[in-house]
Amino acid sequence: MARYIFITGGVVSSLGKGLMAASLAALLQARGYKVRIRKFDPYLNVDPGTMSPYQHGEVYVTDDGAETDLDLGHYERFTGVSARQSDNVTSGRIYQNIITKERRGDYLGATVQVVPHVTDAIKEFALADVDDLDFVLCEIGGTVGDIESLPFMEAIRQLRNELEPLQTLSVHVTLVPYIAAAGELKTKPTQHSVRELASLGIKPDVLLCRSEHPIPEGERQKIANFCNVRKEAVIPALDAPSIYSVPLQYHQEGLDSEVLRGFGITDAPAPDLSRWHDVTDRYFNPEGEVTIGVVGKYVGLQDAYKSLNEALVHGGLANRVKVNIRWIDAEIFEGEESDIAARLEPMHGILVPGGFGERGSEGKIASVRFARERGVPFLGICLGMQMACIEAARLAGHDKASSTEFGPTEEPVVGIITEWMTEEGLQTREAGGDLGGTMRLGAYPAKLAGNSHVSSIYGGATEISERHRHRYEVNGAYRDSLEGTGLVFSGMSPDGLLPEIVERPEHPWFVGVQYHPELKSKPFDPHPLFSGFIAAALRQSRLV
Numbered sequence: 033m034a035r036y037i038f039i040t041g042g043v044v045s046s047l048g049k050g051l052m053a054a055s056l057a058a059l060l061q062a063r064g065y066k067v068r069i070r071k072f073d074p075y076l077n078v079d080p081g082t083m084s085p086y087q088h089g090e091v092y093v094t095d096d097g098a099e100t101d102l103d104l105g106h107y108e109r110f111t112g113v114s115a116r117q118s119d120n121v122t123s124g125r126i127y128q129n130i131i132t133k134e135r136r137g138d139y140l141g142a143t144v145q146v147v148p149h150v151t152d153a154i155k156e157f158a159l160a161d162v163d164d165l166d167f168v169l170c171e172i173g174g175t176v177g178d179i180e181s182l183p184f185m186e187a188i189r190q191l192r193n194e195l196e197p198l199q200t201l202s203v204h205v206t207l208v209p210y211i212a213a214a215g216e217l218k219t220k221p222t223q224h225s226v227r228e229l230a231s232l233g234i235k236p237d238v239l240l241c242r243s244e245h246p247i248p249e250g251e252r253q254k255i256a257n258f259c260n261v262r263k264e265a266v267i268p269a270l271d272a273p274s275i276y277s278v279p280l281q282y283h284q285e286g287l288d289s290e291v292l293r294g295f296g297i298t299d300a301p302a303p304d305l306s307r308w309h310d311v312t313d314r315y316f317n318p319e320g321e322v323t324i325g326v327v328g329k330y331v332g333l334q335d336a337y338k339s340l341n342e343a344l345v346h347g348g349l350a351n352r353v354k355v356n357i358r359w360i361d362a363e364i365f366e367g368e369e370s371d372i373a374a375r376l377e378p379m380h381g382i383l384v385p386g387g388f389g390e391r392g393s394e395g396k397i398a399s400v401r402f403a404r405e406r407g408v409p410f411l412g413i414c415l416g417m418q419m420a421c422i423e424a425a426r427l428a429g430h431d432k433a434s435s436t437e438f439g440p441t442e443e444p445v446v447g448i449i450t451e452w453m454t455e456e457g458l459q460t461r462e463a464g465g466d467l468g469g470t471m472r473l474g475a476y477p478a479k480l481a482g483n484s485h486v487s488s489i490y491g492g493a494t495e496i497s498e499r500h501r502h503r504y505e506v507n508g509a510y511r512d513s514l515e516g517t518g519l520v521f522s523g524m525s526p527d528g529l530l531p532e533i534v535e536r537p538e539h540p541w542f543v544g545v546q547y548h549p550e551l552k553s554k555p556f557d558p559h560p561l562f563s564g565f566i567a568a569a570l571r572q573s574r575l576v
């Protein structure tokens with residue numbers, strides 16, 4: 033029987049609920065339980081795929097091709113459990129499904145309402161696909177009291193009534209602010225937030241109290257009294273020196289034992305936290321450092337490159353080095369050439385990440401050229417690989433080489449594809465069609481050339497599977513021309529039509545990939561491309 037943990041937030045947003053859900057799941061997993069985490073997003077977008085990275089941070093992509101909230105990335109990184117389409121739902125998707133049914137006449141003339149139709153759809157989503165699980169953690173986006181999260185709260189209330197008495201648990205995340213002038217921690221916002229939650233019919237079992245200062249026993253007791261929970265269930269959640277310390281820290285504060293107690297589980301095995309001890313040991317005791325320049329577009333908001341940031345850190349963990357990331361706006365390289373040398377010479381590795389649109393593309397191409405000419409380790413991801421191909425095409429004499437994404441071009445080295453194969457058969461789309469959900473999305477296999485650099489990076493593998501999120505492809509018609517410059521097509525789609533990986537064997541470390549390896553990297557299982565890239569950067573750091 034799957035048990036449910038509902039995680040809600042109060043007082044303010046941005047308390048890091050996603051990280052808490054991921055950490056709690058990791059702790060339960062460390063005790064041998066099978067876990068899965070789901071995210072309920074109250075906004076009306078059908079999925080975050082069309083939202084600006086500045087609004088919403090990165091769009092995380094699952095193996096089965098869902099474009100999801102970036103919290104699913106935390107979930108995967110902390111538990112190693114591959115997220116699925118059925119792990120993230122928005123109000124928009126729920127309403128879309130209901131309205132489609134209504135138009136089809138499926139409701140047989142009934143009035144369609146938030147209760148029960150929307151709440152039923154939410155409950156159905158929470159209960160689906162949980163056969164072999166011990167715990168399902170459901171994180172509700174937003175803050176208690178928000179108008180848009182009301183149907184989710186109501187669905188939780190109903191579920192807690194309908195399921196078995198010891199089958200559900202409510203964890204509420206709040207903030208205990210420190211008022212410097214008074215020199216005191218304040219519990220009132222937590223009290224109000226719990227009252228708000230109680231007014232919706234949900235009594236929290238565990239309170240996770242975010243705080244910048246230790247919460248004294250007296251205050252813990254006070255919160256317990258006013259909020260109607262045990263003192264031991266008031267868990268202080270102090271700011272952590274690293275996100276990788278969070279599971280260990282919460283374990284020390286008793287979170288997992290308190291959660292298990294709430295379910296009446298008294299005979300749980302002790303957790304095996306060795307992987308987290310190893311990760312934090314590597315993180316806090318590096319034996320060197322490297323500096324990586326990420327030349328991108330959304331550099332003002334690190335959440336826009338969340339998985340990339342993490343994967344670079346993982347590459348550091350694999351090599352026991354600290355990775356300093358310099359986020360560089362590609363547009364600044366669209367002026368003087370000398371400027372670029374001054375900015376990029378201190379870098380031990382250059383990474384051009386995924387992105388959309390023409391802005392900054394010439395700066396990215398210039399960065400590729402710098403990395404190629406100077407022998408600096410280079411990793412190009414998705415748009416970054418496309419830029420590496422355009423750079424090679426220009427080297428080969430195609431002066432006007434460009435991508436059709438940036439407008440009509442005489443030399444479409446990167447162009448849109450309107451047909452491709454999946455396991456379900458031929459997929460097609462129109463060049464000017466909808467933007468939402470129309471990219472090549474999710475896991476696709478690639479075949480690696482036997483004696484290539486990437487094959488050795490992947491431990492000798494000849495076939496891999498990686499996640500995609502893009503609309504344009506490198507145009508195979510230019511292959512010979514690009515290979516003439518030393519850029520080898522070392523990974524292709526199994527039908528041999530779509531370039532997946534390019535590399536420069538003559539260069540110390542130069543790889544471009546059409547997919548997003550950062551999405552599958554984990555702190556305890558760093559992605560080989562990032563381990564390899566950071567290892568190359570470390571060699572470079574010893575040269576300069």
Ligand code: GLN
Nearest residue numbers: 386387414415502503504
């Ligand atoms: N804009 C490019 C495309 O759609 C690259 C996408 C990406 O980097 N994720 O193909």
